Amino acid sequence: MNDIEPIIRLEGVHKAFGNLVVLDGVDLAIRPGETTVVIGPSGCGKSVLLKHIIGLLHPDRGKVYFRDQVVSGMTDRQLVGVRRRMGFLFQGGALFDSMTVRENICFPLIEHGMRDQSELDERCREVLKLVGLDGDQDRMPEDLSGGQKKRVALARAVAMRPEVILYDEPTTGLDPIRSDLINELILKLQRALGTTAVVVTHDMASARKVGDRIVMLYEGHFVADSAPDKLLAEGSDIVTRFVHGRASKQELAEIEAAQLPNHDEPGSGVM
Ligand SMILES: Nc1ncnc2c1ncn2[C@@H]1O[C@H](COP(=O)(O)OP(=O)(O)O)[C@@H](O)[C@H]1O
Ligand SMILES: [Mg+2]
Structure with a gap:
């Protein structure tokens, strides 16, 4: 599988907004016909990543390819042809x-x-x-x-x-049943049209259901890249906490230290 030409490729992509480094030299090869799921905490740069693929944002350094064309640096006019081949x-x-x-x-x-x-x-x-x-x-x-x-x-x-469909949080804001309908649709479209898909989500059920491969973006880098059923076996603490929805000790300490407003009825014990 690995020797198949990727349909989309990011090479050393770096993107910062002012002092905020969002993508810190990321590499990613998207294989044709596969559904690649990108997970990661809110604000880690998932939408920014998709926007680089479709040329809505351009990297400070590095390159984005669609097949053999360099998308990064193309003008809007040049991008018309590429965007016709990608659904967003x-x-x-x-x-x-x-x-x-x-x-x-x-x-x-x-x-x-x-x-x-x-x-x-x-x-x-x-x-x-x-x-x-x-x-x-x-x-x-x-x-x-x-x-x-x-x-x-x-x-x-x-x-x-399109040859490629980019989905940015397709199930966010939907109840579990409607989310599952969307997941089924993503699978159906992939089967019916044979398209390559990149799905950004922080919904782990959705990620597991639609993904052939899951990558996790965290602090500017990919910290996981594996088949859905192997994700936890990689053993990284960040990935494990994300998958199980558990905060780190540091994050918990921050909540603990935060000042809560005083209540009129102290010690009512209701949670
Ligand atoms: N056009 C922009 N200008 C400035 N900051 C941006 C811009 N787009 C995104 N950001 C910042 O980049 C970070 C990543 O954003 P985004 O990719 O939207 O996160 P998410 O992983 O939730 O999709 C956030 O801190 C966001 O505020
Ligand atoms: Mg987003």
Whole structure:
């Protein structure tokens, strides 16, 4: 498996915002057809990482490749071709509120030059079918539930038939059942379209379910890279605590030391 040409490659990518070093020289090779899950604490740079892949952010040092093209340093104009081949499900799955479901889905298609109305309708129906929402073309985002909005955003992300789909926290804010539906959809899309996927999440159930491989980003570096069932066997304390959702002694001490406001009824003992 390892000798297969990666579809996306990061080489020594360094990114800082002012004094804050977010990516400290990271290397990552994404293999085609695989679903790579990126885990890591809030604010560790997962979204920043995805934005480098799609060229919304550029590294201070290092390079990002899509196949044999260097994405880092490309102008927006040069990036059009690359972005056509990648779908991006943004964190929050933002839909355009003033547009119908159909218009939301057709937007990127029209941007990329598809003009024929019957072709647009056909593609729209095809992707809505994939997410179980065919027939909802004329609804407005405000009339959809959170889970339905994510599904429309997903449909929009795959409408261009991209080679790669980048998912930024696709299940955040959804209850466990709806999260699982999204996980199933990610798997279904991967099987139906054979796409390569990068899924950013801090939902471990989701990571295990959809991932062929899990990498963990922490303090600017990848601290784990393994198959989902081998993640804990790697034995790193950071990874183990993250997977089990346990704070470190230092983090607990910080909470302990924090001042709580005085209560009128001390010692009521209710927790
Ligand atoms: N455009 C930006 N300008 C300044 N700081 C940013 C920018 N984008 C992200 N950051 C900072 O970089 C860090 C990583 O952000 P992000 O990748 O969004 O984290 P997460 O892992 O939660 O997705 C955060 O501290 C965030 O505030
Ligand atoms: Mg994020």
